[in-house]
Amino acid sequence: MADDFTHAGYRALLAALQDRDYEAVGYDEALPEARHLILRHDLDMSLQAAEPIAEIEHELGVRAHYFVLVRTEMYNPFSARARASLEKISGLGHAIGLHLDASLCANDPTALDEAAERECRVLEDATRAPVRFISFHRPAEALLGYDKPLAGRRHAYEPRFFEAMGYVSDSRGGWHHGDPLDHDAVQEGRALQLLTHPIWWPGEAIDGPVMKLDRFVSERHDLLRRELAANCEPYRAALAQDIDQ
Numbered sequence: 001m002a003d004d005f006t007h008a009g010y011r012a013l014l015a016a017l018q019d020r021d022y023e024a025v026g027y028d029e030a031l032p033e034a035r036h037l038i039l040r041h042d043l044d045m046s047l048q049a050a051e052p053i054a055e056i057e058h059e060l061g062v063r064a065h066y067f068v069l070v071r072t073e074m075y076n077p078f079s080a081r082a083r084a085s086l087e088k089i090s091g092l093g094h095a096i097g098l099h100l101d102a103s104l105c106a107n108d109p110t111a112l113d114e115a116a117e118r119e120c121r122v123l124e125d126a127t128r129a130p131v132r133f134i135s136f137h138r139p140a141e142a143l144l145g146y147d148k149p150l151a152g153r154r155h156a157y158e159p160r161f162f163e164a165m166g167y168v169s170d171s172r173g174g175w176h177h178g179d180p181l182d183h184d185a186v187q188e189g190r191a192l193q194l195l196t197h198p199i200w201w202p203g204e205a206i207d208g209p210v211m212k213l214d215r216f217v218s219e220r221h222d223l224l225r226r227e228l229a230a231n232c233e234p235y236r237a238a239l240a241q242d243i244d245q
């Protein structure tokens, strides 16, 4: 079972797929009947958590797709830290795509297309590179297998990627729909779209998804305090006093 949710575990999972002759390719090149592996990461909470994953992939000589939200309370793709993360990830050869919160307009194809176009343009502005692929954040049932492009771009839930190929995800921090190595597609030597969320794969083992998120909250809390101190004198003085005591 590939249930070691750490950097080492992720490296071992990729190595196990490479041992089974899987080749990581992009959405453009993947063929359903080939031993092709699409590595997809949805960045729901943190861009920083993606950096070590991107490095591991680079060390193993594979490329992945990283999907970024532009409408989220979790991060701001225009912040200096976010831009540094995105530059690092793309500098390692990975593709940056849009993670579109489709719940905001799931029942209206025109609104969905317009939102995709608008958000791709925003992300392109942040990354200064074309955004060619989209994945949905928490898609409604109706969008699984949605067979049209969005804003002229391909997306991860097209039947080709979601039905003709194997699909497995670490949603909620576990392999709740089965271990990727046991997936029928891998057993039969067919293509697999492997969705992982870097937040679930920390450097060292942390017991369960809630503790991982609690650590994320604590890091964000510290960051927010530092930013407040950097931008607001009374807060800076109070924090300095706090630290002195």
Ligand SMILES: [Zn+2]
Residues within 6 Å of the ligand: 042, 043, 044, 099, 136, 137, 138
């Ligand atoms: Zn998501």
